[in-house]
Amino acid sequence: MKVSDALKTRKTVRAFKPDPVPLSTLREILTAAARAPSGGNLQPWRIYALTGEARNELVRRVAEKRKTSPMGEPPEYHIYPENLTEPYRTRRFRVGEMMYATMNIPREDKMARLQFFSRNWEFFGAPVGLIVTMDRQMQQGQWADLGMYLQSVMLLAREHGLDTCPQEAWAVFHAVIRDCLSIPQNEMIFCGMAIGYADNSVAVNSLISERAPLEEYVTLLGGE
Numbered sequence: 001m002k003v004s005d006a007l008k009t010r011k012t013v014r015a016f017k018p019d020p021v022p023l024s025t026l027r028e029i030l031t032a033a034a035r036a037p038s039g040g041n042l043q044p045w046r047i048y049a050l051t052g053e054a055r056n057e058l059v060r061r062v063a064e065k066r067k068t069s070p071m072g073e074p075p076e077y078h079i080y081p082e083n084l085t086e087p088y089r090t091r092r093f094r095v096g097e098m099m100y101a102t103m104n105i106p107r108e109d110k111m112a113r114l115q116f117f118s119r120n121w122e123f124f125g126a127p128v129g130l131i132v133t134m135d136r137q138m139q140q141g142q143w144a145d146l147g148m149y150l151q152s153v154m155l156l157a158r159e160h161g162l163d164t165c166p167q168e169a170w171a172v173f174h175a176v177i178r179d180c181l182s183i184p185q186n187e188m189i190f191c192g193m194a195i196g197y198a199d200n201s202v203a204v205n206s207l208i209s210e211r212a213p214l215e216e217y218v219t220l221l222g223g224e
């Protein structure tokens with residue numbers, strides 16, 4: 001597969017088939033992704049890869065916690081800036097509206113929206129769940145490194161016919177995750193990632209998110 005094909009076909013998938021992913025494939029992807037660059041070659045990524053009973057146990061523990069704390073706790077870092085300004089605010093709004101439109105869930109139906117959102121904490125049915133952490137001493141540079149590792153995982157997944165959903169939603173259950181996976185205090189829980197085979201019979205997977213045109217984010221200086 002060409003890199004450009006992997007990039008073009010990578011999208012966030014929010015409904016997976018239960019079919020298991022061979023452990024050898026998972027190991028191969030997580031190993032190859034570590035060729036991602038990192039400043040000073042720190043390789044700051046730390047991954048907890050959950051399958052089978054380990055995955056199910058985390059899903060169960062979070063479901064239990066949701067009975068008393070349906071939306072979790074304040075995360076350990078700011079997922080978004082507090083007052084998102086334009087054009088970011090509209091971009092975020094639009095992708096949400098487009099996603100719920102695929103399922104015919106209107107804005108007023110908060111219950112249905114919440115119900116769908118809570119599928120995050122079941123890895124949207126994917127058989128593999130990653131929990132991604134990083135040592136707290138790390139700084140902005142290392143967050144970028146971590147992002148490069150995760151994008152590498154998502155592109156390599158395509159090569160194996162797999163799809164992914166990166167998931168900040170897990171950050172609001174950091175305490176449960178930490179306890180369940182015995183994650184040491186020096187690691188900050190950044191996000192999760194669902195990995196599996198897309199169920200394309202489910203409407204939400206038809207979503208193709210928009211991108212701003214080049215002129216909005218590139219300042220081209222100089223010339224030919």
Ligand SMILES: Cc1cc2nc3c(=O)[nH]c(=O)nc-3n(C[C@H](O)[C@H](O)[C@H](O)COP(=O)(O)O)c2cc1C
Binds near residue numbers: 012169191
């Ligand atoms: C770090 C990160 C965290 C994300 N967290 C979530 C999440 O918790 N739940 C979700 O449904 N999508 C999540 N997304 C997916 C984004 O909404 C998605 O990447 C964006 O809308 C662009 O769509 P695309 O990935 O299909 O191109 C996340 C993406 C990233 C990069």
